[in-house]
Structures are given as C-alpha cells and as structure tokens.
Amino acid sequence: MNNTFDYAHAPELIRVEDLHKDFGSLHVLTGITETIRKGEVVSLIGPSGSGKSTFLRCLNLLETPTRGHIWFNGEDIAAKSVNIDLHRQKMGMVFQHFNIFPHMSVIENITLAPVMLKRMSKDEAYAKAEALLERVGLSDKRDNKPSRLSGGQKQRLAIVRALAMEPEVMLFDEPTSALDPEMVGEVLEVIKDLARNNMTCVIVTHEMGFAREVCNRVLFMDEGVICEQGSPHDLFDHPQNPRTKDFLSKVL
C-alpha cells in the first residue's frame, strides 16, 4: 500500500503555511508549513507535548491558530470571515475518547449531522448509515444505546459517524490510545480499510507498526515543528535528525 501513492499527480487538499499556536505564554506550534495531498495517508508521530494533536486540531480549527494560514480546497479557512462550519462538514474527525453522543442510539449518532445539516434526506441518511454499520460490523447494534458498546465498538461508531458526512479528509487524534489492547486491532483495521479506499487521512498515533504499514508519509514532530518527514521506510529505518533517532530508539 505504501508505495503506490502517486505523489506528483495528486492534487493538494490541505496546505498549511507558517502555522503558529500559543496557549498563553506557551508556544505549542512554532511555524509549520506542510501540504497534504488528496488520497494521502499521513501519520504524525513524536513525543508527548510536541504539538501533534494541536496541529491536527488546528486543521479543522478546533484550535484557533495564533498566526498562519490553512488552505483547504484553495480557501484560507484560518481567515476570520470564513464560515468554518461548512468546511468542517468535509473534514471528519475521530477523537481519542470517542465522544459518542450518549443520549442517542447508534444509528441516530450517525444520521444526526447529515440530516440536520441537510446533506441528505432522512431516508438516504438511514440507508447510508446502515451500509456504514455493516461495513464496520456493527449492524446488530443499530438501535442500541452507546453505553452498551465496548471501547472498540464506540471508536468504530465514531469513525462511521464522521464518514456519514462524506468528508474529503479524516483526521484521527490518537484513535487507539484509550482502547484496551485487544480492541486496538479492530479499529486499526477500519482505518486501514479507509486508506485502501483512497480516503485522505491524517493520523496522530503512537502505533509505530501501524504507521509503518499503512501510511504513505510519516511526519516527526518535536517542540512545535516538523523535524523530519519521509516515507515510513526512510523515517523509521534511516532517520537523519538526531531528535528523530532519539525518539525512535525509545519507542521502537
């Protein structure tokens, strides 16, 4: 899967330019410039506190950048005048703690946004939701309350909830970090399936094996910047930057 990506011909989807983010006096992102192309599967790795999650959350403006530009489909969504809600409909996000809506059934979790935001009719949304549940093996949970689901099932639900909006990119913020070990596999399998089907994915992860196997490109972040990047093969097997080497020696 890794080497099939045709980098030169893929159109760019997200372009980040000199992105800065401060929390008070803390400089979390200190100037990131990066381009994500359509169909790419990119993972973000790095020590905790390096700004990976903040960077990811800036991409759909869950965090407001202090400075810089984020071009999505050619529009600068970091600009104040932009209606970010419209762009977020095209950027799915999956969180570490699932954030399933506990007061709705499984299928309502999925259909809520497409129906409410008038992306599809109610019938269409339900048909699509059922197909998605089938795809991730949750058809029998259709009418259950989320409290009945295991962590792995909740995360699979969270993924299809985002997919129901037919996004152009999926952002994953440590999607397996809160899972019991035996459930990590089932969630990664779903993400792999997305990657195989050419969904653009940006994944913050600690699963190095997964990053190596699934991603086209790995970005190593430390202290608010991207220190090094490359194909999984280059980055994991022949890291150049001393900080990358140091980090990999600890986690691999």
Added chain:
Amino acid sequence: MLANIQMVLSRFGMNFVNGLGTTLFLAFVAVSLGCVIGACVAIMRLSRFRILKIIAAVYTEIVRDTPLLLQLYFFYFMLPDMLPALSLSDFTCICVALVFNSGAYMSEVFRSGIQSVDRGQTEAARSLGLSASQTMFRIILPQALRNVLPAMCNEFVTVTKETSLASTFFVGDLMTQHSIIKGKTYLVIEPLIIIGVIYFVITFTMSKLITVLERKLATDE
C-alpha cells in the same frame, strides 16, 4: 387539642385543600417559568459575549444575595407602580417575584449541568459541522437537562416551602389559610400542626420520588 384539630379539620377542610392548591400552583409557576429563564440566563452566562455574561451574573448575584421576603416586597409594591396600565393583581406580582427568584437559582442549576457535559461532546458536534447553537440545543442541553433533573426537582421542593413567605401578602396559600383560621377560631397551634403535616407529607413524598428518579437515571446510563 385533638378535639380542636378535628373541629378545625371539619370546619375548614376546604381551606386546607385550596391552600395546598395555591401553594403547589405558586411552586409550579415559579419553577417552570424559572426553568425557562434559568436556561436562558445560564446560556448567557456561558456565552462569549461579555455584556451578556455580566447581565446574567449581576442578576443571579442580586437574587442570591438578598432575602426572598425583600424581593417579594419589592415586586409587590414596585410592579403595580411601574406598570399601572396592566393593573396587576397582588397574586400576579407575587408570582413574578417568585419566578424572578427561582430563575436565578435555576440558572445556577443549569450552568452546572451544562458545564458537567464533557467538552469532547462539543468538539465532536462542531467537528461534524454543527453550529454553536445546534450543538447547544441538540447535544449539550439534552444531556445537561438529564444531569440536572434531580437538582431541578429539589428546587421544586425548596420553592414549595419558600412560597409560605408569600402568605405575608395574603395570596391564599397554606400559610395564608393559617392566618384566616387563626382569626376565626383564635386557635394557633392546631391549624399550624395540620399545615405542618401537609407540608411535610408533600415535600417528603417528593424527596422520595427524586431519590427513585436519581436511581433510575443512574441505571439508565
């Protein structure tokens, strides 16, 4: 004394029934309208607009830091003067005062309820493209409401007892009936005991129901 109680009950039975009706009505009006105001004030307090925040905070603090009896007096005398065209009855003025009071307490209940909903819920909803208000009404408030249901019922119990202060203005609630019966029979303790029993029975029952409700909500999760 027992004989006196029996006599009061047989002669003034309807007074107690009417009094109870009025007391419950006042509590119901105060809490239900208080809920609406409370929800609005809580949203104002948590909004990003400074001026709304300040208005909401000033309102809640004024109500919470002054006695209810004073507020009742204030509305009783001020409202008719301010809005003479409406020729408000004493009863209406007292209702307004009670709503004004309970709205502030309910807003605090709602505020804690809204804040008790995990931030991740907002983030998940916003990341799907829902606007701030869609998120509030479809995702946050339903969960907040559920979290605060027991506290809301407690507020109802509290307000039920506090309406007794309204008897100062002879609005026909249970304590007003006490004054009426006292005036007619020169008996103080006997009607007081009867009224005390009525208050106790209704608030005790409601408290028990709330416990049941809390347990049910806990098992539903």
